[in-house]
Amino acid sequence: MTGYKRIAQRNYYGKALVDIAADRSDVFVLDADLAGSTKTSEFLKVARDRFVECGIAEQNMIGVAAGLAASGKTVFASTFAIFATGRCWEQIRLAVAYPGLNVKIVATHSGISVGEDGASHQALEDIALMRALPNMTVISPADAYEAYRAVVAAAEWDGPVYIRMGRSEFPCVTEEDDIFVIGKAKVLRKGSDVTFIATGQMVSGCLEAAAKLEAEGISAEVVNMSTIKPLDRDTVLRSAEKTGCVVTAEEHSIIGGLGSAVAELLSEELPVPVKRIGTGDIFGESGSPDELFVKYNLTADDLAAAAKTVISRKESETE
Amino acid sequence: MECDVDGIKAKAEIMRSDIIEMTTSAGSGHPGGSLSAADFVAALYFNVMRHDPANPGWEDRDRFVLSKGHVAPVLYAALAESGYFPKEELATLRKLGSRLQGHPVRGKLPGVEMSTGSLGQGLSMACGIALAGKKDGKDYKTYCMLGDGELQSGQNWEAAMFASQFELGNLIAVVDRNRLQITGCTEETMSLEPLAEKWRSFGWNVIIIDGHNVKQILDACRKAGESKRNPVVIIMNTIKGKGVSFMEGNADFHGKVCNREEYSRATEELRKAIR
Ligand SMILES: Cc1ncc(C[n+]2csc(CCOP(=O)(O)OP(=O)(O)O)c2C)c(N)n1
Ligand SMILES: [Mg+2]
Numbered sequence: 001m002t003g004y005k006r007i008a009q010r011n012y013y014g015k016a017l018v019d020i021a022a023d024r025s026d027v028f029v030l031d032a033d034l035a036g037s038t039k040t041s042e043f044l045k046v047a048r049d050r051f052v053e054c055g056i057a058e059q060n061m062i063g064v065a066a067g068l069a070a071s072g073k074t075v076f077a078s079t080f081a082i083f084a085t086g087r088c089w090e091q092i093r094l095a096v097a098y099p100g101l102n103v104k105i106v107a108t109h110s111g112i113s114v115g116e117d118g119a120s121h122q123a124l125e126d127i128a129l130m131r132a133l134p135n136m137t138v139i140s141p142a143d144a145y146e147a148y149r150a151v152v153a154a155a156e157w158d159g160p161v162y163i164r165m166g167r168s169e170f171p172c173v174t175e176e177d178d179i180f181v182i183g184k185a186k187v188l189r190k191g192s193d194v195t196f197i198a199t200g201q202m203v204s205g206c207l208e209a210a211a212k213l214e215a216e217g218i219s220a221e222v223v224n225m226s227t228i229k230p231l232d233r234d235t236v237l238r239s240a241e242k243t244g245c246v247v248t249a250e251e252h253s254i255i256g257g258l259g260s261a262v263a264e265l266l267s268e269e270l271p272v273p274v275k276r277i278g279t280g281d282i283f284g285e286s287g288s289p290d291e292l293f294v295k296y297n298l299t300a301d302d303l304a305a306a307a308k309t310v311i312s313r314k315e316s317e318t319e
Numbered sequence: 320m321e322c323d324v325d326g327i328k329a330k331a332e333i334m335r336s337d338i339i340e341m342t343t344s345a346g347s348g349h350p351g352g353s354l355s356a357a358d359f360v361a362a363l364y365f366n367v368m369r370h371d372p373a374n375p376g377w378e379d380r381d382r383f384v385l386s387k388g389h390v391a392p393v394l395y396a397a398l399a400e401s402g403y404f405p406k407e408e409l410a411t412l413r414k415l416g417s418r419l420q421g422h423p424v425r426g427k428l429p430g431v432e433m434s435t436g437s438l439g440q441g442l443s444m445a446c447g448i449a450l451a452g453k454k455d456g457k458d459y460k461t462y463c464m465l466g467d468g469e470l471q472s473g474q475n476w477e478a479a480m481f482a483s484q485f486e487l488g489n490l491i492a493v494v495d496r497n498r499l500q501i502t503g504c505t506e507e508t509m510s511l512e513p514l515a516e517k518w519r520s521f522g523w524n525v526i527i528i529d530g531h532n533v534k535q536i537l538d539a540c541r542k543a544g545e546s547k548r549n550p551v552v553i554i555m556n557t558i559k560g561k562g563v564s565f566m567e568g569n570a571d572f573h574g575k576v577c578n579r580e581e582y583s584r585a586t587e588e589l590r591k592a593i594r
Contacts, residue, residue: 036502037501056500057472086437119420286413
């Protein structure tokens with residue numbers, strides 16, 4: 001996307017932690033030998049006493065986070081998304097989600113745009129894993145600015161939160177001073193022929209696709225679904241009602257993520273043609289983020305093509 | 320192809336040079352921990368292990384599980400030098416479509432036994448391979464290389480308990496004790512000492528060596544191979560980044576590759592070592 005500033009979300013995570021540190025003495029930050037990558041190292045610089053380095057022992061980190069939270073602290077625990085959600089899933093379930101503790105799991109390096117490290121490091125299942133947990137709030141911000149706001153909101157929120165961030169620099173499609181409310185989606189572009197419901201950096205891809213479609217006379221609405229759970233049902237239903245067809249977009253497996261959440265809602269409440277864009281039933285692989293986006297059909301062109309598919313399905317159904 | 324001490328040393332230097340070449344051309348990867356492991360991995364592939372590059376699925380082969388999968392470059396260098404695949408393929412490391420994935424993937428590349436990259440899991444896999452060997456009445460050995468920072472992960476100790484419970488005398492773990500992880504010194508991050516006592520108390524025989532002394536490596540492997548019931552761990556003291564002066568003992572080169580100027584310095588130094 002041209003014309004947008006590109007910033008890594010994790011840089012704004014570090015920034016948010018520093019800002020929170022100043023007036024929230026109850027906030028603790030935990031990491032597992034990746035503070036330089038997740039940027040929790042920024043918090044360490046300003047609040048060394050409340051930064052806890054856990055070593056390469058993620059499961060223990062989650063248990064410790066739960067214990068701190070049970071003792072009145074608000075805890076941010078960070079590592080790469082695959083280790084945070086995959087390695088620690090049952091620890092999160094029992095120790096954090098079940099008692100509803102104030103642990104905010106902020107994971108970086110999600111998605112296929114992790115790139116060269118390959119499949120072992122590319123979390124394509126983390127949204128599904130976290131969404132399945134009762135009590136868990138799941139947020140996947142669209143850009144660095146929204147990542148900052150999500151972290152601030154999570155610190156205020158009572159209960160467990162999972163925030164998903166990327167590794168690389170994404171276009172900033174929201175405004176730095178936007179208001180962020182957990183559970184509220186935003187319509188970033190109004191349209192009448194098709195609805196894109198997107199999360200993470202796919203929001204920028206959808207905006208690009210919408211611009212391409214406009215040139216062809218197709219009017220696409222773009223919804224930034226930054227909270228995946230609880231899903232903003234009203235916004236989904238209102239937009240789907242208006243346009244009559246939906247494309248979901250996420251840098252995640254189409255099994256269990258945003259696409260599933262939207263399809264579950266629409267199939268029960270308002271069956272309209274839906275196409276889920278994301279990775280399929282596959283593991284990722286090494287490559288540059290751009291190459292992988294092309295190979296796994298996550299580009300703006302793929303999104304525009306998916307929009308045309310659902311529009312034609314809608315039209316053939318109303319014939 | 321069985322090499323003597325000097326031959327192994329020469330192979331290790333070639334592998335070091337390959338590690339620098341491939342990580343530099345990939346633009347990412349983990350040179351530090353690859354270099355610290357190079358002498359041991361060279362000794363395994365060019366002397367200690369029974370294996371056949373032409374027949375990677377040979378049932379009686381010794382197995383090597385690289386638990387610290389981020390140092391895939393040292394494994395790939397050894398496999399290519401052994402003849403498992405053409406050396407030119409090393410240049411494809413981490414690139415789209417390559418069999419040389421950022422972390423080792425079983426089934427993608429001949430010679431890669433298990434998929435690793437998420438730390439703390441390899442020793443369990445090696446236990447399973449060793450247990451199968453015992454059940455099948457095979458005499459192959461299973462080697463598993465662990466990072467020292469990696470040992471902070473609890474699953475290693477579940478595996479350690481398992482190995483002595485099932486008397487996996489055919490299992491040999493090696494700890495690359497380079498004393499560094501990403502954050503810095505292991506002892507300041509999450510202390511591992513007394514490390515030998517930990518392993519002993521889990522029922523393992525412990526051998527401590529200098530991981531850059533090939534003769535000590537060969538002696539240790541020979542001795543480990545004689546164990547009947549106890550699993551054996553070789554704790555090898557090493558220098559992260561060994562062989563490239565500015566990388567030695569430098570945590571920065573854990574997951575950072577050479578820039579242009581560093582690359583020419585590194586290749587110059589390694590060329591001299593190869594002669
Ligand atoms: C479960 C898990 N947590 C975190 C990481 C990220 N990571 C990759 S390498 C590394 C440090 C490893 O240190 P060590 O085991 O000492 O390896 P070496 O020094 O030999 O490179 C970390 C934390 C990972 N790969 N897997
Ligand atoms: Mg180490």
